[in-house]
Amino acid sequence: MSETFPNQPEHPRPTMIDVARRAGVGLGTVSRVVNGGHGVRDETAQRVRAAIDELGFQRNEVARAxxxxxxxxxxxxxxxxxxxxxxxxxxxxxxxxxxxxGYAVVLGSVDEDPEGEKRAIKELVSRQVAGLMIVPDQGDHAFLQGAGVPVVFVDRPATGIEADIVMVDNEGGGRIAAEHLLRQGHERIAIILAPSYYTIGRRLRGFRRAHRAAGVEVDESLVIQLPEGNAEAAEKATREVMLRPDPPTAIFASTNFLVEGVLRALGELGQEPAVVGFDDFRLADMLPTPVTVVASDIAELGRSAARLLLDRASGTDTRPPQRIVLPCALIERGSGERPPSAVNRKAQ
Amino acid sequence: MSETFPNQPEHPRPTMIDVARRAGVGLGTVSRVVNGGHGVRDETAQRVRAAIDELGFQRNEVARAxxxxxxxxxxxxxxxxxxxxxxxxxxxxxxxxxxxxGYAVVLGSVDEDPEGEKRAIKELVSRQVAGLMIVPDQGDHAFLQGAGVPVVFVDRPATGIEADIVMVDNEGGGRIAAEHLLRQGHERIAIILAPSYYTIGRRLRGFRRAHRAAGVEVDESLVIQLPEGNAEAAEKATREVMLRPDPPTAIFASTNFLVEGVLRALGELGQEPAVVGFDDFRLADMLPTPVTVVASDIAELGRSAARLLLDRASGTDTRPPQRIVLPCALIERGSGERPPSAVNRKAQ
Known part of the structure; x- marks a missing residue:
C-alpha cells in the first residue's frame, strides 16, 4: 500500500482513497477522471474533481499518486x-x-514456446511496465517472483508463483458438453484433447464426472490425446477413431481449432456422429451442420484481467491473490443434437 | 542520417554502415546480432561481430548507434x-x-473512429516510440507531421502526410474477381461495398476496368454502397438486391466480413448466384459451397511494414517515402464458379 505521496512520510496527507471516498466512487473512477474522464458520467466526474479540489490536490499529483x-x-x-x-x-x-x-498495452505474442515466453516476459519487465497479464505456457513461472510488478494470469494458472488468475469454468464446461451428449443416449463419446494444458485436463475431468453421474463408463480408448493442438492433428485422430470397428457415436472437441479438424475428417468420411466443440467460433452456425459448442465470454476474460491488474498496479487492491472463474454455457446448433443412430447416416 | 555517434562530430568515426559493409550484410542484420542474434546464422553473426571488433566499437555503442x-x-x-x-x-x-x-510493440486498437484514432496515436507518440505503424482511418493525418518519428501506413494511405505505405493491389484484386465472373458469362454482377475506404474504391475501380475490357456495361443499380462495413449490412443489401425482379447472377463481396452477410442472405433465400469474396478467411473451404476469394498475403503486409519501419527508425533507410504493393490472387473453391443459370437452382 502506498497511496500516500512519496517523500512526504512525516505529514500524512490525504490519499486517493480519501478522494474516492469523498466522491463516493471507486479508485478506478478517480483514475479515469484524472486521465480525461472517458467513460465517466459528467455528474460523477464533477464530484471527483470537487473532491480533488477540496482535498487540495493538483491533478497531476493525483495521476502520479x-x-x-x-x-x-x-x-x-x-x-x-x-x-x-x-x-x-x-x-x-x-x-x-x-x-x-490511460494505460497502453505492450504486446508479447509467443506461441507454445516456454523459453520464448520467458524471454518475452523478462524483456517486457525490463521495460518497466506497471503490470503483466499473461496467458501462461506450461513452464515454471517462479522467475516472475522477483519481477516487482503485479501479475494476473489469464485462462490458466501458472506454477511457481502465487498470483491472480482469471479463467473460465473448464471443468463445468466439460461436464456440460458430456451431459448434453449423454442425455441423448450417447454412451460411446470420444474426447479429443489438445496437449496437456491445465484447461484441457479440467475439461476432461468434467467429462468424466458427467459420465460417472450418468452411470456410464468412459471407454479409455476414446480419450484421445493429440501430440499437437492443431486442426491437422485432430483431423488425423478423428479419421483413425471413426475407422475403428466400434467407432464413437459422439465427439467432444476440446478447443475451437480441434473442432475444425474433427469436422474436416467427418466430411471426408461421410460420417455424422454428434459433435460438440469448446469455445464458440465465427461461422460455426453457417457450416453444413451448424456446430454446437460450450462457450464462455472470452472478452470478459480479458476485461476482468485488465481491471484486476489496474487495481493491483494502482495499489487499490491489496487482497491476497484472487481466482475469478467465468461460467460456460451450451449453445445448441445441430451437430450436438444428433442421436446415436446418426453416425453412419451419410455412409449408408 | 545520423549513423555517426552523437557528441563526436569532429572526428568522423566509422558508422554502422561501415560495419554492415565490412560484414557484407544489411543494417537490419547488424541490429539483430547486437540484439541477441535471433534469426541470424552463426557464420553471419560471427562476421558481424568481427566487423564490430575490427572497427573498434563496443556492442552497446552499436546498439545505441x-x-x-x-x-x-x-x-x-x-x-x-x-x-x-x-x-x-x-x-x-x-x-x-x-x-x-529487439523491439516491443505497443498496441492501439481503434475501430473506425477517426477521433479515437487521433487520440490513440498522440498518446503513443507521447510514449516516445521509435516509430508508428498505422492502418489509418479516413480522417486527415496532417497532425502526424510534427510527431518526430517515422510512420509507415499499412493497407491504405492517409491524407495530409507523405509517408511510407505498404498495401495490397486492391485494384488488381477487384479486376481479377470481376474478370473471373465475366469469363463464365456473368453480365449482371453486383458489387457490395463497405463504406468508402481507399481500398474499397480501388477494388471498385478494378471491377469497372474488367467490365470495360470485356465490353460489358456495369449496371449501376448493382453497385451497392453499404452504410456500414459489417455482415449485417451486407446481409440486408443482398436480400434486397436478390429480391428485385432482375437480380444479379453473381456477387462480389469487397471484404471478408461482407461475404459472410452475403452468404447468410443467400442461404435464407435459397438462391445461388456466383459469389467471390475479397480476402481469404478461416473455414471458407468448409462452408456448404466453398467460397472463392481474391486473397493476398496479409502477414507479409505486417512483416513488410515492420521491416521498413525498423529501417526508418534506425536511420538506415533514408529514401523518399516508399510505396510497397503486394499482389492478389484468386483462390477457386466453388462459389465463384457457378454459371449464370445457377441463381435460382435451389429456389425452383
Missing part, C-alpha cells in the same frame, strides 16, 4: 498466436479496459 | 478491431519482425 512507485502507464500482455480468435478477443478486451484508464 | 537520437526500442501499431482476422494477421506478423530486432 494513482501509480505509486512507478511512472509507467503501460501494461504488458503476453499470449499466444493472435490469429487464434480466442487470444485476439482477450487482447482486444484488455486493450479497451487499459485504454479507458 | 542503431537507434540514433532515441533510446526507445518500442514500435507502436495502431489498427482496427483485433478480432477481425485481417488486423490480427498484421499484428502477429509485425510483432514477430519487431521482436527479432
Amino acid at each position: 494513482l501509480r505509486p512507485g512507478k511512472k509507467s502507464t503501460s501494461l504488458a500482455l503476453v499470449l499466444g498466436d493472435l490469429t487464434n480468435p480466442f487470444y485476439a478477443s482477450i487482447a482486444k478486451a484488455s486493450l479497451e479496459i487499459a485504454g479507458q484508464s | 542503431l537507434r540514433p537520437g532515441k533510446k526507445s526500442t518500442s514500435l507502436a501499431l495502431v489498427l482496427g478491431d483485433l478480432t477481425n482476422p485481417f488486423y490480427a494477421s498484421i499484428a502477429k506478423a509485425s510483432l514477430e519482425i519487431a521482436g527479432q530486432s
Whole structure:
C-alpha cells in the first residue's frame, strides 16, 4: 500500500482513497477522471474533481499518486498466436479496459514456446511496465517472483508463483458438453484433447464426472490425446477413431481449432456422429451442420484481467491473490443434437 | 542520417554502415546480432561481430548507434478491431519482425473512429516510440507531421502526410474477381461495398476496368454502397438486391466480413448466384459451397511494414517515402464458379 505521496512520510496527507471516498466512487473512477474522464458520467466526474479540489490536490499529483512507485502507464500482455480468435478477443478486451484508464498495452505474442515466453516476459519487465497479464505456457513461472510488478494470469494458472488468475469454468464446461451428449443416449463419446494444458485436463475431468453421474463408463480408448493442438492433428485422430470397428457415436472437441479438424475428417468420411466443440467460433452456425459448442465470454476474460491488474498496479487492491472463474454455457446448433443412430447416416 | 555517434562530430568515426559493409550484410542484420542474434546464422553473426571488433566499437555503442537520437526500442501499431482476422494477421506478423530486432510493440486498437484514432496515436507518440505503424482511418493525418518519428501506413494511405505505405493491389484484386465472373458469362454482377475506404474504391475501380475490357456495361443499380462495413449490412443489401425482379447472377463481396452477410442472405433465400469474396478467411473451404476469394498475403503486409519501419527508425533507410504493393490472387473453391443459370437452382 502506498497511496500516500512519496517523500512526504512525516505529514500524512490525504490519499486517493480519501478522494474516492469523498466522491463516493471507486479508485478506478478517480483514475479515469484524472486521465480525461472517458467513460465517466459528467455528474460523477464533477464530484471527483470537487473532491480533488477540496482535498487540495493538483491533478497531476493525483495521476502520479494513482501509480505509486512507478511512472509507467503501460501494461504488458503476453499470449499466444493472435490469429487464434480466442487470444485476439482477450487482447482486444484488455486493450479497451487499459485504454479507458490511460494505460497502453505492450504486446508479447509467443506461441507454445516456454523459453520464448520467458524471454518475452523478462524483456517486457525490463521495460518497466506497471503490470503483466499473461496467458501462461506450461513452464515454471517462479522467475516472475522477483519481477516487482503485479501479475494476473489469464485462462490458466501458472506454477511457481502465487498470483491472480482469471479463467473460465473448464471443468463445468466439460461436464456440460458430456451431459448434453449423454442425455441423448450417447454412451460411446470420444474426447479429443489438445496437449496437456491445465484447461484441457479440467475439461476432461468434467467429462468424466458427467459420465460417472450418468452411470456410464468412459471407454479409455476414446480419450484421445493429440501430440499437437492443431486442426491437422485432430483431423488425423478423428479419421483413425471413426475407422475403428466400434467407432464413437459422439465427439467432444476440446478447443475451437480441434473442432475444425474433427469436422474436416467427418466430411471426408461421410460420417455424422454428434459433435460438440469448446469455445464458440465465427461461422460455426453457417457450416453444413451448424456446430454446437460450450462457450464462455472470452472478452470478459480479458476485461476482468485488465481491471484486476489496474487495481493491483494502482495499489487499490491489496487482497491476497484472487481466482475469478467465468461460467460456460451450451449453445445448441445441430451437430450436438444428433442421436446415436446418426453416425453412419451419410455412409449408408 | 545520423549513423555517426552523437557528441563526436569532429572526428568522423566509422558508422554502422561501415560495419554492415565490412560484414557484407544489411543494417537490419547488424541490429539483430547486437540484439541477441535471433534469426541470424552463426557464420553471419560471427562476421558481424568481427566487423564490430575490427572497427573498434563496443556492442552497446552499436546498439545505441542503431537507434540514433532515441533510446526507445518500442514500435507502436495502431489498427482496427483485433478480432477481425485481417488486423490480427498484421499484428502477429509485425510483432514477430519487431521482436527479432529487439523491439516491443505497443498496441492501439481503434475501430473506425477517426477521433479515437487521433487520440490513440498522440498518446503513443507521447510514449516516445521509435516509430508508428498505422492502418489509418479516413480522417486527415496532417497532425502526424510534427510527431518526430517515422510512420509507415499499412493497407491504405492517409491524407495530409507523405509517408511510407505498404498495401495490397486492391485494384488488381477487384479486376481479377470481376474478370473471373465475366469469363463464365456473368453480365449482371453486383458489387457490395463497405463504406468508402481507399481500398474499397480501388477494388471498385478494378471491377469497372474488367467490365470495360470485356465490353460489358456495369449496371449501376448493382453497385451497392453499404452504410456500414459489417455482415449485417451486407446481409440486408443482398436480400434486397436478390429480391428485385432482375437480380444479379453473381456477387462480389469487397471484404471478408461482407461475404459472410452475403452468404447468410443467400442461404435464407435459397438462391445461388456466383459469389467471390475479397480476402481469404478461416473455414471458407468448409462452408456448404466453398467460397472463392481474391486473397493476398496479409502477414507479409505486417512483416513488410515492420521491416521498413525498423529501417526508418534506425536511420538506415533514408529514401523518399516508399510505396510497397503486394499482389492478389484468386483462390477457386466453388462459389465463384457457378454459371449464370445457377441463381435460382435451389429456389425452383
